[in-house]
Structure formats: C-alpha cells, structure tokens
Amino acid sequence: MIKKILLASFLVFGLAASAQSTDLDPFDINYSYVNLPSKPIVDKKNRTYSFVTNIDRNLQYNKPKYFIENQVTINGFEKKEKNGYLSIEVVLQNPAITKKEITNRVSSSKDKNGRVTNKYYYTVVYSYTQDGNAKVVSNDGKVSKVINFTAQRSAKSQEYENYSQAESFQYGIQNLIRNNFTTEVVNTLNNELNDEFGYPVKTGVDKLWILANKKHPEQMAEYNAYLTVKNAFDKMNFADPTADIANEVKESIAYFESLPTKYSEDEKAHRKIRYSAYFNLAKIYYLLDNPTKSNEYCQKLIANDYDKSDGETMLKANNELLTLFKANQLNNRHFAVETKNFIFEEKQPVYSGNTSSAPVSNAPYSIETDQNYIMAYMLTIKKDTIAGYMHKSRAMNLSDAVTVTVKDFQGKFSERNFKANEVSRLILSNGEEYATVSFRVSVDNGGMTMAAASKKFVKEMFVGNKIGVYQYFNGEVILKMANESEGKSNASAGWMLGAKKRFEEMAKGCPSLLERVEKKEFKNNLESILTFAEALEACK
Numbered sequence: 290m291i292k293k294i295l296l297a298s299f300l301v302f303g304l305a306a307s308a309q310s311t312d313l314d315p316f317d318i319n320y321s322y323v324n325l326p327s328k329p330i331v332d333k334k335n336r337t338y339s340f341v342t343n344i345d346r347n348l349q350y351n352k353p354k355y356f357i358e359n360q361v362t363i364n365g366f367e368k369k370e371k372n373g374y375l376s377i378e379v380v381l382q383n384p385a386i387t388k389k390e391i392t393n394r395v396s397s398s399k400d401k402n403g404r405v406t407n408k409y410y411y412t413v414v415y416s417y418t419q420d421g422n423a424k425v426v427s428n429d430g431k432v433s434k435v436i437n438f439t440a441q442r443s444a445k446s447q448e449y450e451n452y453s454q455a456e457s458f459q460y461g462i463q464n465l466i467r468n469n470f471t472t473e474v475v476n477t478l479n480n481e482l483n484d485e486f487g488y489p490v491k492t493g494v495d496k497l498w499i500l501a502n503k504k505h506p507e508q509m510a511e512y513n514a515y516l517t518v519k520n521a522f523d524k525m526n527f528a529d530p531t532a533d534i535a536n537e538v539k540e541s542i543a544y545f546e547s548l549p550t551k552y553s554e555d556e557k558a559h560r561k562i563r564y565s566a567y568f569n570l571a572k573i574y575y576l577l578d579n580p581t582k583s584n585e586y587c588q589k590l591i592a593n594d595y596d597k598s599d600g601e602t603m604l605k606a607n608n609e610l611l612t613l614f615k616a617n618q619l620n621n622r623h624f625a626v627e628t629k630n631f632i633f634e635e636k637q638p639v640y641s642g643n644t645s646s647a648p649v650s651n652a653p654y655s656i657e658t659d660q661n662y663i664m665a666y667m668l669t670i671k672k673d674t675i676a677g678y679m680h681k682s683r684a685m686n687l688s689d690a691v692t693v694t695v696k697d698f699q700g701k702f703s704e705r706n707f708k709a710n711e712v713s714r715l716i717l718s719n720g721e722e723y724a725t726v727s728f729r730v731s732v733d734n735g736g737m738t739m740a741a742a743s744k745k746f747v748k749e750m751f752v753g754n755k756i757g758v759y760q761y762f763n764g765e766v767i768l769k770m771a772n773e774s775e776g777k778s779n780a781s782a783g784w785m786l787g788a789k790k791r792f793e794e795m796a797k798g799c800p801s802l803l804e805r806v807e808k809k810e811f812k813n814n815l816e817s818i819l820t821f822a823e824a825l826e827a828c829k
Contacts (some may be wrong), residue, residue: 290522291757295455302606305330306516306618309344310501310502310503310504310505311500311502311505311557311558311561312500312502313498313499313500313501313561313564313565313666314498314499314500314501315496315497315767316496316497316498316499316500316512316515316519316573317495317496317519318494318495318497318515318518318519318522318526318572318576319490319492319493319494319495319522319523319525320491320493320494320495320520320522321438321490321491321492321525321526321527321583322490322527322578322622322623323365323488323489323490323491323622323623323626324483324487324489324490324491324493324617324620324622325488325610325614325617325622326483326484326485326486326487326488326613326616326617326618327484327485327616328432328485328486329486329616329617330366330374330375330427330432330486331617331618332403333402335374335427336363336365336366336367336374337366337367337368337369337373337374337375338363338366338367338368338369338373338374338375338376338377339368339369339370339372339375339376339377339460340357340376340377340378340379341371341377341378341379342357342358342378342379342380342381343378343379343380343381343471343761344357344379344380344381345381345382345383345491346384346465348381348383348467348471352681352682352685353661353681353682353684353685354470354633355476355482355633355634355682356473356475356682356685357379357475358633359475359632359633359682360479360685360686360687360762361377361475361478361479361482361531361687362479362628362630363375363482363483363486363487363628364483364487364488364489364490364626364628365487365488365489365626365627365628365785365801366486366487366535366628366629367628367629367631368629368630368631369631370631370633372428374427374428374429375426375427375432375486376426376427376428376630377423377424377425377478377482378423378424378425378426379422379423379474379478380421380422380423380424380469381419381420381421381438381471382419382421382472382476383467384417384418384419384422384466384467384535384638385416385417385418385564386416386417386462386466387414387416387441388414388417388443388621389413389414389415389416389459389462389464390413390414390415391411391412391413391452391456391459391474392411392412392413392450393409393410393411393412393453394409394410394412394413394448395407395408395409395518396409396410396771402712403524406451408665409450409452410448410449410450410456411448411449411450411451411452411454411455412445412446412447412449412767413445413447413449413455413458413459413461413462413641414443414444414445414805415443415444415462416441416442416443416444417441417442417466418439418440418441418442419438419439419440419441419442419466419470419788420438420439420440421470421474421632422435422436422438422439422488423435423436423438423474423478424436425482431558432507434485436477436478436481437644438473438474438477438730440469442466443457445825446458446459446822447819448571448827449818465523465588469815469816472760472764472815474762475764475816476764477808478658478770479739479763479764482715484635487776488776490527490626491527492527493731493781493782494782495570495709496573497515497518497568497569497573498565498568498569499511499565500512500562500565501786505706507548507551507552507562508590509543510544510726511548511565511752513568514540514544514545514690515541515718515733516706517537517538517540517541517736518538518541518573520537521534521537521639522534522576525576525623527622527623527624528623528624528625529623530621530623531577531578531621531623533640534577535577536575537829538577540601541573542570542573545565545566545569545570545573546566546570547560548565548566549563549589551569557595557746560594560595561595563589563593564590564595564599565588565595567587567589567590567600568586568590568599568600568603570586571583571584571586571587571590571600571603572603573611574586575603575606575607577611578620578621578623579612579613580606580607580608580611580624581607581611582733583603583607584604584607586607587600587601587603587604587607588600588604590603591604591772599705615640623681632682633682634661634680634682640810656694656702657676657678659678661680661681661682662678662679662680662681662694663678663679663680663681663684663717663718663719663808664677664678664679664718664758665677665693665715665716665717665718666716666718667691667707667712667714667715667716668691668712668713668714668715668716669707669711669712669713670710670712672712675693675694675695675705675707676695677694677695678694678695679691679692679693679717684717684721685762686762687715687723687745687746687762688709688745688746688762689709689743689744689746690706690707690708690709690745691706691707691709691710691715692704692705692706692707693705702795708727708744709725709743709744710743710744712725712746713725715746721748722748722749723747723748723749723760724746724747724749724752724804725744725745725746725747725758726731726744726747726757726759726767726769726775726776727744727745727774727775727776728742728745728747728767728775728776728777728778729742729775729778729781730739730745730761730763730765730778731765731778731781731782742775745761745762746762746764747759747761748760750766750815750819750827751819751822751823752824753822753825753826754771754793754823755771755825755826756768756769756770756822756825757769757771757776757822758815758819758822759776760815760817761778764780765777765778765779765780765804766778766779766780766814766815768795768818768822769824770795779813779814779818781792784813785813788811788812788813789806789809792806792811792821793806793807795821795825796821796825798828799825799828801828802821802824802825802828805824806821
C-alpha cells in the first residue's frame with residue numbers, strides 16, 4: 290500500500306514538473322569579430338587606395354578642400370596620397386533646386402462667445418536634383434565599380450508659427466542641401482567600400498533563449514550554462530582567436546546537447562525546450578566561426594517545428610559566412626586589422642623670387658590668417674570659455690577629443706587637447722555647433738569599435754525639451770531623450786532591425802504621433818528622424 294502511495298506521489302510530481310511553464314526569455318551575450326568583405330583584395334600588399342576628386346567649388350563653401358578624402362576610410366587598408374592599388378575618382382556637381390515655396394495651413398478655434406480665431410502655420414516645401422558618382426578601379430583592371438549619387442529629392446521644413454521663421458529657413462536651403470548631399474556621399478562611400486573590400490570590426494549584442502520560470506526543474510541549470518557562455522563571450526576580441534572561448538563553453542554546449550534527449554516528447558513544452566537548446570547551440574557555433582556545425586543545429590531547429598523561421602534565418606547567415614570564408618580564403622573572423630590613414634591637409638602656397646603671381650605682402654605666417662584654420666569656442670564643464678584655432682580637416686572627424694591652438698597672455702601659441710568629457714559645447718565660427726553626448730559607436734571606423742558608451746562630440750541637428758538629435762562624424766544619427774543619460778545610435782542593431790519599435794517607445798504619451806508611427810510614416814534616416822523629433826516636441 291505504501292509503495293502504491295509513493296508511486297502515485299512520484300507520478301503526480303512528474304506530471305507537475307512537466308507541466309511547469311516553459312516560457313523562454315532572451316538573455317544577452319556579447320560578440321566581437323571582423324566583418325569580412327564580399328569582394329576581398331586577397332593579396333595584402335594590394336590593400337591600398339587613393340583618391341582623385343573633381344568637386345564643384347560651391348560644394349566646398351564651408352568645407353576643407355579634402356573633406357571627402359579625410360572622411361572616407363576603408364578598414365584594413367592603407368590610404369595613400371596617390372598611386373593606391375584602388376583609385377577612387379569622385380565627381381560631384383552642385384545640387385540644383387527645382388522647387389522652393391512656403392505653404393501654409395490655418396487652424397481655427399472658437400471661444401465660448403462664438404468668436405473664431407485663426408492661427409497660421411508655415412512650411413517650406415522644396416525639391417532638388419543632385420548629380421555625381423564615384424568610380425572605383427584597380428591598377429590591374431581586376432576591380433571596376435561605379436557608385437551613383439544622381440537622384441531627385443523632395444523635402445520639407447518643420448512647421449513654423451511665424452512666416453519670417455519659414456523665410457529664414459528658406460534662405461538657408463541651398464546650404465542644407467549641400468550638407469545633406471556631401472553627408473550622403475561620405476556615408477555611401479564608407480558603407481559600400483567597406484562592404485565590398487574592407488575589414489570593419491563588428492561588436493554588439495546577441496541573445497540566447499533561456500527558460501524563464503524559476504520553478505521549472507531545468508531553469509537553474511540552463512541559466513548557469515548561459516552564464517558560462519556569457520562570461521566567456523564577454524572576453525571575445527576581434528583580434529584574438531576563439532579557441533580559449535570555445536574551450537570555456539564546452540560544458541555549456543554539452544548541457545544544451547543533453548536537453549533534446551531529456552525532453553524528446555512531441556508536445557509543445559518539450560519542443561520549446563528543444564528549441565532553446567538547438568537555437569543556443571546554433572548561435573554559439575556561429576559566433577565561434579563554425580558555421581558548418583551551426584548548420585547541424587539549424588536543421589534540427591527547423592525539424593523541431595517550433596518557430597522554425599529562426600532556424601531558416603540562421604541557416605542563411607551560416608551559408609553567407611561560408612561563402613565569405615571561401616572568397617577571403619579564411620576560416621575565421623578573428624584577426625588583427627591594421628588601418629593606415631593618410632591625413633590630407635591644405636598647404637599654403639610657397640612663392641619664390643619676385644614673380645608677378647606672388648601676393649604683395651611681407652607679413653610672416655600667422656595661424657590667425659591661415660585659411661586652413663577656423664575659430665573654435667569651447668564651453669567646458671567648469672563653465673570656462675576657451676577660444677582657439679582648429680584645422681578645418683579636424684572638424685570633419687570630431688570624436689572623443691579635440692585639439693586646438695590657443696594663444697596665451699604673452700601672445701605665444703600652443704596646442705591643447707580637450708576630451709569630450711571635459712567640454713559641454715563646441716561652437717565653430719562657420720556656425721556649426723557641437724554637443725558632447727555619451728553613446729555607443731555602432732558604425733566601425735579605422736578598424737576599431739567602442740564597446741561601451743562614452744562621450745563624443747556630435748553635431749547638433751535638433752535640440753528640444755523632450756529629445757535631442759545629433760550626428761556623429763561617421764554619419765550615425767544619435768537620439769537622446771531628455772530623461773536619459775545616454776544617446777542611442779540609429780545604426781545600432783536595435784534601430785536597424787526594429788526602428789518602428791524604437792519610434793513607438795519614444796512616442797508613448799502622444800497618441801497622435803503614435804498613430805503616425807503605426808502607419809510607418811517614419812524611416813530610419815536623418816530627415817525622417819528630424820521630422821519625428823519636431824512632432825514629438827510639438828506634442829502637448
């Protein structure tokens with residue numbers, strides 16, 4: 290009788306255990322590797338490039354002569370002054386405005402006495418054409434590529450309550466269009482050249498699926514296996530082999546491999562646990578540069594028939610990686626990347642003798658009259674204001690520090706370096722204003738990527754009481770809510786894969802704006818983000 294009672298108890302316990310909730314939660318893991326190019330230059334001695342530019346002088350009205358050359362970088366290559374293996378010939382024309390007008394709308398309201406009040410709002414609507422291209426050729430004829438920038442664009446300003454404000458915006462449209470065009474050119478060149486030839490570093494966050502219910506008998510063991518993987522992957526560096534990491538996660542891999550045997554029944558709860566195991570194994574092997582092994586678990590994930598689309602997606606990624614391995618004649622994405630950048634600087638003309646072309650001046654050189662330098666005014670976090678001279682080429686690559694030449698009380702000049710965390714604002718004499726915002730860089734530059742958030746100089750594009758929109762020198766758009774300590778990059782995985790969700794999060798509390806988000810009105814680009822920010826700021 291006692292045996293029967295015990296047997297019944299064990300059966301009840303077993304049923305209760307199997308009936309435990311098998312909900313899964315995503316848990317983050319970090320990764321770092323080199324993104325392999327689709328059309329690699331396999332011979333390392335040929336990983337050099339140089340520029341030939343023919344740019345309309347109007348596009349350089351407020352930019353240094355070599356703004357394209359200094360802003361475009363192919364990671365893992367050497368930028369040369371001339372005679373690179375790859376020659377990048379950039380031809381750009383000044384954009385032409387085809388339409389420019391101020392439109393208005395009327396908002397009428399009636400008070401309790403029936404008196405109607407009309408309020409007018411004004412918007413600048415404009416269209417323009419842009420023309421240009423970049424031809425990329427190798428000196429042996431093996432590479433031939435054309436990047437086209439020719440397009441027709443239409444845009445509009447924010448809505449103004451004052452006609453003169455709209456008129457002021459209208460006066461500055463040509464400069465705005467020029468800046469947008471050159472920014473587009475730089476971003477496109479960086480993206481396409483690195484995608485096909487470069488070796489940018491990719492650092493980010495992925496996920497494993499782990500049981501959420503702490504009462505489930507498997508949850509603690511699976512969570513501990515996840516922690517082992519997380520701690521090992523936290524040490525992943527794009528320049529180091531993954532052998533040590535693979536060794537550290539052996540026990541976790543063995544644990545995940547054991548789950549399908551323990552939970553083999555054809556019921557939803559068991560299939561969810563098998564899904565977790567197969568997904569995690571496929572992801573681990575992919576990030577350890579073993580796509581062939583990862584494919585084994587992708588196939589099992591598909592056959593398991595619980596959210597098999599994840600298996601299909603990872604299978605595609607694995608096959609793309611195998612193709613890249615073959616093209617690059619490599620079997621991993623973890624190695625040192627050396628990027629060498631030649632800095633182009635405008636040189637002052639040197640005159641000899643008494644030629645008629647020489648300027649009639651015997652004045653010695655002065656940085657104060659050097660056309661290559663621009664005045665920079667900095668407000669430090671200590672509330673000091675410092676004025677100095679900054680080379681125009683440096684303004685194109687502002688990151689986490691700025692170097693300026695300042696004059697002391699005795700009239701002597703010396704260079705001073707200021708870190709972004711020491712400065713609250715930077716204003717240039719050409720009217721550009723920069724803030725310092727803490728964020729994670731998502732687009733790779735010079736073969737390096739910042740894994741943690743840190744303060745950097747970013748150009749102010751829109752600053753309101755609710756949200757600020759900024760642009761980093763590499764083209765990333767940074768969004769920072771007033772109640773947040775860090776900004777978010779529109780090039781991050783969260784934004785690239787789920788921009789609509791990000792807009793929804795920011796639009797909470799503003800039903801009218803949320804409705805526009807749901808209609809997919811906003812895109813993940815600067816123009817659309819600025820439109821969103823203006824609408825959010827106007828929302829009461």
